[in-house]
Amino acid sequence: MPPPTLLLPHDPLAERRVDPHYSAEAQLIRGLGGGTALVDHDALLAGRAAEAVRRVPADTGPAWYRGWMLPVAAYAAFERALADRGCRLLTSAAGYAAAHELPGWYGTFEGATPVSVWLPADAGPGELAAAAGRLGSHGPAVVKDYVKSRKQEWHEACYIPDLADPAAVRRVVARFVELQGEFLSGGVVLRRFHPFVAADRAGGRASEARVWWLDGEPALVGPHPDTPGERPDPDLTRVRPLVRALGCRFVTTDLALRADSGEWMVVEVGDGQVSDLPRGTDVSALLTALLAA
Ligand SMILES: Nc1ncnc2c1ncn2[C@@H]1O[C@H](COP(=O)(O)OP(=O)(O)O)[C@@H](O)[C@H]1O
Numbered sequence: 001m002p003p004p005t006l007l008l009p010h011d012p013l014a015e016r017r018v019d020p021h022y023s024a025e026a027q028l029i030r031g032l033g034g035g036t037a038l039v040d041h042d043a044l045l046a047g048r049a050a051e052a053v054r055r056v057p058a059d060t061g062p063a064w065y066r067g068w069m070l071p072v073a074a075y076a077a078f079e080r081a082l083a084d085r086g087c088r089l090l091t092s093a094a095g096y097a098a099a100h101e102l103p104g105w106y107g108t109f110e111g112a113t114p115v116s117v118w119l120p121a122d123a124g125p126g127e128l129a130a131a132a133g134r135l136g137s138h139g140p141a142v143v144k145d146y147v148k149s150r151k152q153e154w155h156e157a158c159y160i161p162d163l164a165d166p167a168a169v170r171r172v173v174a175r176f177v178e179l180q181g182e183f184l185s186g187g188v189v190l191r192r193f194h195p196f197v198a199a200d201r202a203g204g205r206a207s208e209a210r211v212w213w214l215d216g217e218p219a220l221v222g223p224h225p226d227t228p229g230e231r232p233d234p235d236l237t238r239v240r241p242l243v244r245a246l247g248c249r250f251v252t253t254d255l256a257l258r259a260d261s262g263e264w265m266v267v268e269v270g271d272g273q274v275s276d277l278p279r280g281t282d283v284s285a286l287l288t289a290l291l292a293a
């Protein structure tokens with residue numbers, strides 16, 4: 001089988017150039033002898049998948065994507081449009097959904113990740129109260145959608161100090177839904193909050209390790225892109241079999257160390273194609289592994 005081609009988004013302002021956010025990666029891949037092709041991210045988001053892939057040469061064969069996150073439906077259209085040109089994404093749309101959206105991976109990681117429940121974005125007060133009940137009706141929690149939180153607006157739209165306060169639950173969830181607007185993915189997720197070892201002593205968010213898995217093996221263990229200077233060393237014993245059970249070839253897991261129990265927990269799982277790389281980390285081993293996969 002030929003080595004996979006790396007599909008990258010083009011610069012929104014220059015369709016023959018790679019998006020500046022991915023240019024260092026593109027250079028590394030080419031330096032390793034890998035082939036690249038450009039796709040149009042805006043066209044993918046707009047539902048014009050055939051147009052988005054028109055620069056991918058016919059009969060490209062197997063391919064990985066490395067680019068901005070796509071909604072699951074857009075990824076499925078991307079997969080079909082590529083197949084029409086003889087190009088096969090090595091992560092199927094079903095695999096992408098399983099790693100990208102919390103309800104897709106939660107069942108596999110249950111016990112190793114904070115207890116979570118999800119509900120429609122337009123859920124009423126009764127449904128919200130029932131969801132809080134399923135989390136135990138007391139203690140702190142966090143809100144996100146199937147893919148992203150609004151961690152930058154921590155107190156306003158992410159952190160619920162106490163599930164026993166229904167007004168606070170409603171307020172934080174409503175603000176989250178309002179701020180996400182049309183970009184809300186799937187539905188609303190409520191998760192039990194655990195104290196994690198923080199990135200800084202000023203009470204910052206958790207210091208996370210991002211582990212990049214290829215075919216069930218860790219191909220890169222590095223910091224989370226938000227804290228690129230850290231050198232975390234997570235224990236992967238518990239996570240490895242769970243990643244294998246998920247059955248996706250290329251995924252990331254973000255791990256944080258619980259301040260109370262000292263165990264590494266999975267904060268979130270992601271599709272490796274759309275997870276951001278930390279700046280300043282040598283990623284050539286990961287890219288070499290991708291080209292050999
Ligand atoms: N259950 C939780 N307990 C404690 N902190 C959490 C929890 N979930 C998220 N966080 C904190 O909020 C941040 C954002 O949550 P995350 O699920 O990673 O969303 P995003 O997709 O926006 O990165 C995490 O990096 C972590 O610091």
Ligand SMILES: [Mg+2]
Nearest residue numbers: 149254267268
């Ligand atoms: Mg995160």
